[in-house]
Amino acid sequence: xxxxxxxxxxxxxxxxxVAGAVQWVQHHKGSILLVGxxxxxxxxxxxxxxxxxxxxxxxxxxxxxxxxxxxxALRRKKDASIVVATKxxxxxxxxxxxxxxxxxxxxxxxxxxxxxxPGIERPPVVVALxxxxxxxxxxxxAGANVDCRPRQLLHFAILGSLYASSVxxxxxxxxxxxxxxxxxxxxxxxxxxxxxxxxxxxxxxxAGNIEGREILAGEADVVVCDGFVGNIILKTIEGMAxxxxxxxxxxxxxxxxxFTQLDYTQYGGAPLLGVDGISIVCHGSSRREAVFNGLQxxxxxxxxxxxxxxxxxxxx
Amino acid sequence: xxxxxxxxxxxxxxxxxVAGAVQWVQHHKGSILLVGxxxxxxxxxxxxxxxxxxxxxxxxxxxxxxxxxxxxALRRKKDASIVVATKxxxxxxxxxxxxxxxxxxxxxxxxxxxxxxPGIERPPVVVALxxxxxxxxxxxxAGANVDCRPRQLLHFAILGSLYASSVxxxxxxxxxxxxxxxxxxxxxxxxxxxxxxxxxxxxxxxAGNIEGREILAGEADVVVCDGFVGNIILKTIEGMAxxxxxxxxxxxxxxxxxFTQLDYTQYGGAPLLGVDGISIVCHGSSRREAVFNGLQxxxxxxxxxxxxxxxxxxxx
Numbered sequence: 001x002x003x004x005x006x007x008x009x010x011x012x013x014x015x016x017x018v019a020g021a022v023q024w025v026q027h028h029k030g031s032i033l034l035v036g037x038x039x040x041x042x043x044x045x046x047x048x049x050x051x052x053x054x055x056x057x058x059x060x061x062x063x064x065x066x067x068x069x070x071x072x073a074l075r076r077k078k079d080a081s082i083v084v085a086t087k088x089x090x091x092x093x094x095x096x097x098x099x100x101x102x103x104x105x106x107x108x109x110x111x112x113x114x115x116x117x118p119g120i121e122r123p124p125v126v127v128a129l130x131x132x133x134x135x136x137x138x139x140x141x142a143g144a145n146v147d148c149r150p151r152q153l154l155h156f157a158i159l160g161s162l163y164a165s166s167v168x169x170x171x172x173x174x175x176x177x178x179x180x181x182x183x184x185x186x187x188x189x190x191x192x193x194x195x196x197x198x199x200x201x202x203x204x205x206x207a208g209n210i211e212g213r214e215i216l217a218g219e220a221d222v223v224v225c226d227g228f229v230g231n232i233i234l235k236t237i238e239g240m241a242x243x244x245x246x247x248x249x250x251x252x253x254x255x256x257x258x259f260t261q262l263d264y265t266q267y268g269g270a271p272l273l274g275v276d277g278i279s280i281v282c283h284g285s286s287r288r289e290a291v292f293n294g295l296q297x298x299x300x301x302x303x304x305x306x307x308x309x310x311x312x313x314x315x316x
Numbered sequence: 317x318x319x320x321x322x323x324x325x326x327x328x329x330x331x332x333x334v335a336g337a338v339q340w341v342q343h344h345k346g347s348i349l350l351v352g353x354x355x356x357x358x359x360x361x362x363x364x365x366x367x368x369x370x371x372x373x374x375x376x377x378x379x380x381x382x383x384x385x386x387x388x389a390l391r392r393k394k395d396a397s398i399v400v401a402t403k404x405x406x407x408x409x410x411x412x413x414x415x416x417x418x419x420x421x422x423x424x425x426x427x428x429x430x431x432x433x434p435g436i437e438r439p440p441v442v443v444a445l446x447x448x449x450x451x452x453x454x455x456x457x458a459g460a461n462v463d464c465r466p467r468q469l470l471h472f473a474i475l476g477s478l479y480a481s482s483v484x485x486x487x488x489x490x491x492x493x494x495x496x497x498x499x500x501x502x503x504x505x506x507x508x509x510x511x512x513x514x515x516x517x518x519x520x521x522x523a524g525n526i527e528g529r530e531i532l533a534g535e536a537d538v539v540v541c542d543g544f545v546g547n548i549i550l551k552t553i554e555g556m557a558x559x560x561x562x563x564x565x566x567x568x569x570x571x572x573x574x575f576t577q578l579d580y581t582q583y584g585g586a587p588l589l590g591v592d593g594i595s596i597v598c599h600g601s602s603r604r605e606a607v608f609n610g611l612q613x614x615x616x617x618x619x620x621x622x623x624x625x626x627x628x629x630x631x632x
Binding site: 191234242261 | 382383385447448459462463494496497499501503504505507527528529530531532533542543544545547548549550551552553554555556557558559560562563564566567568572573574575577578
């Protein structure tokens with residue numbers, strides 16, 4: 001297995017990304033194609049002791065910043081690290097690509113280089129959150145698509161259900177729509193219409209609406225929303241964890257062990273689904289542990305062959 | 317001061333609502349107009365020792381349920397407790413109304429009976445969240461309006477800023493737009509357009525975009541969003557508090573004191589702004605402490621004369 005890593009994206013690139021990649025080859029039998037300026041990356045690698053045959057450098061001279069328009073940047077920066085890394089997957093030289101850089105640029109690269117799967121208009125990002133039942137709750141779309149149509153939410157639900165069953169091994173996942181009330185008939189224009197599609201035009205195990213309060217309770221296995229709402233849920237959860245950790249630590253003098261499972265660095269990777277290749281989105285603030293964990297997610301997706309599974313699932 | 321209380325709304329009506337009202341007259345010099353079926357309310361009141369001159373019963377024979385369409389229910393149920401209670405404010409017999417029932421029905425009653433303030437299309441609900449700086453962050457709209465236009469978000473920002481300065485005593489409140497990224501140019505169609513209005517067409521202390529992660533950090537005093545997003549933020553915060561409290565309590569054998577400040581029962585009331593009268597929305601699961609605290613919020617709004625302040629602020 002070979003994973004292409006965009007070494008130049010995110011707040012702590014390339015040092016923390018290189019560190020995470022080294023750590024991964026030390027613990028996993030796969031290899032890494034590290035994409036970025038060769039000289040800079042060579043210097044970073046020089047300080048580590050690892051099997052040098054398992055990290056190959058691939059040159060890319062440009063980086064797409066967080067503030068750039070993804071579509072424009074993609075046209076102008078042909079040699080951007082995320083572009084080069086995604087092409088490695090397209091050309092069959094890598095089994096997956098991972099980046100901590102601009103999600104928009106990563107998504108645009110995936111769409112234009114790898115292509116969308118049949119029937120998919122907008123590829124969503126999926127994250128697996130810890131829940132109160134000790135298992136995982138899949139949040140989809142976790143931030144890729146800010147303005148969505150009802151049918152796109154149906155696609156997210158199908159892909160999220162597939163991810164829950166095939167990667168997280170949850171049989172017959174209960175799929176719920178995130179809404180501002182549990183009752184049928186609650187919602188904004190988007191969720192009202194999406195509810196109808198989920199109820200009447202899918203063979204999913206649809207459990208109806210779910211409120212923000214229940215997301216982490218574990219009553220549903222897959223929770224569906226547009227990427228604007230998904231981004232805000234994810235970041236509100238993150239902010240709330242920091243807020244409580246601070247308050248509790250002031251009171252007790254230390255942070256309970258439980259908070260480590262709320263730390264996004266423990267998750268690392270969020271797969272971009274609905275594209276013809278494996279592309280793993282990492283948090284912009286990722287440090288080495290997050291990169292390492294993201295690589296584990298990538299490897300898991302390669303092992304499970306999630307692109308093939310998605311194609312089969314979408315054919316039905 | 318007299319406050320009309322809808323005794324019939326919410327999960328624990330009327331017993332917990334009656335209990336909260338009794339507790340309030342025992343601690344506050346104001347009086348209560350308790351609205352609902354006289355016989356049932358008399359029985360509830362019989363078990364308490366309080367100054368009977370300070371709780372007056374007002375008859376209402378109907379209740380609007382959570383699942384009913386607010387507009388239809390308002391037409392059909394002329395004698396609903398929320399309708400009768402809101403009319404008491406319109407007629408000058410009460411200074412404010414408080415309900416734990418259907419927010420939609422309360423909002424429709426406020427719009428049709430009290431009327432909207434000049435220029436306001438959609439009255440928002442405002443809540444004051446505790447934040448990491450030990451002060452409060454105003455979230456507006458916290459759930460009243462699910463599909464909004466950009467100009468409505470501008471109105472929410474103006475009303476939220478006024479609430480922060482006049483009721484919470486925060487000078488020159490920093491107003492931020494909740495978005496899926498901090499950079500200008502991030503957002504969905506709604507927030508992109510609202511950003512322009514906030515930046516160019518208001519005299520607010522506009523601080524730009526804020527992500528979910530920063531809401532509780534206290535970097536902004538007022539955070540603005542549509543009511544769909546506001547509902548989901550509020551309930552996600554609630555769910556996260558429960559999830560962490562459970563995890564930490566399993567580890568430590570008890571819940572740290574800090575969690576009490578995250579308990580919605582400690583807040584109680586969320587004023588509905590932009591209407592010509594004071595209407596306080598309480599959580600449907602409110603128990604006596606929440607009703608008591610909601611009545612304190614109502615009294616505070618009466619003392620500060622927030623309707624007059626809003627009228628002055630909207631004239632400018």
